[in-house]
Amino acid sequence: MYLPRWLRKSLVVLITTLTFGLVTPPASLLVDEAKADDSSFDAAVVSQRNTKAEYVRVLTREEFVQQTMEKAVVQSYEKFGGKILPVIEDEFNEVILPRIEEVLVSLAEQYPEEKLVHLAITEKPSGGIGEKIFHIYDKTSGKDIVRFHVRRDHPPQDGYWFNFHYHTYHDSFQTHYELGRIYWAKNTPPKWMS
Incomplete structure (x- = not known):
């Protein structure tokens, strides 16, 4: 034509x-x-x-950590919900968040700055009794890089604890790398996001 x-x-x-x-x-x-x-x-x-x-913007390592930490706090608070958050918020901010930041700094150092723009944080934590707080994944491949979780532990005669930990893709997410524990109480905690 x-x-x-x-x-x-x-x-x-x-x-x-x-x-x-x-x-x-x-x-x-x-x-x-x-x-x-x-x-x-x-x-x-x-x-x-x-x-x-x-137009492809390069994130500095500091920007990546700062932006990811802001989203991590939002995802964590959403996971805790209105019943758990008021009880553990202070200890979470003082103990767990700085350790999450250390992991993110270490992750940022493993990547060239031009590739950090491809890393993202998941949008939705799991509710009920699921462990997922948030995952860091590669947007280009869709694969998880680091998974941040919290598990309910109930040692005999010791009440309930929240065990914060993370997993990495290096060992197919098998090893638990502990971030810290926060005591809840003797009674069963409410479900996540309640």
């Missing part, structure tokens, strides 16, 4: 502009344009693609 040159150019510019360069115009529009040998148009397309690459 033959399109006038001005219409081909207009369509290419329109598609590129409306999609912010994320979608490449159909090859048929570009092939015909290449045959016309208009180097100024080719330079504009290359310039548009180079501009797109500049």
Whole structure:
């Protein structure tokens, strides 16, 4: 199908502009344009693609840790719910959160800064009696990197404890790396997110 040159150019510019360069115009529009040998148009397309690459933001390690910690606090408080949070909030903030931050700092040091932008925190903790607080995962592969959990322990004659720990992909999430424990009481704690 033959399109006038001005219409081909207009369509290419329109598609590129409306999609912010994320979608490449159909090859048929570009092939015909290449045959016309208009180097100024080719330079504009290359310039548009180079501009797109500049929008990828690199996170510093400090920014990654700060942003992830903010989200970790939100996810943790959501998990604890209105019944558990008031009882353990102070001890959680003083003991557990600094240890979570240490793990995140260590994780950030393992990755080049340009790859930190691909790490994300899960959105929803598990309720009921599930252990999941949040996971850190790679958005490009969808695979978990670190899993932060809390388990209810009930040693005989000792009441209930919340055991905060994490797992890593290095050993297929088998080893429990302890972050700390917080005592609840002798009575059974309510379900998470209640």
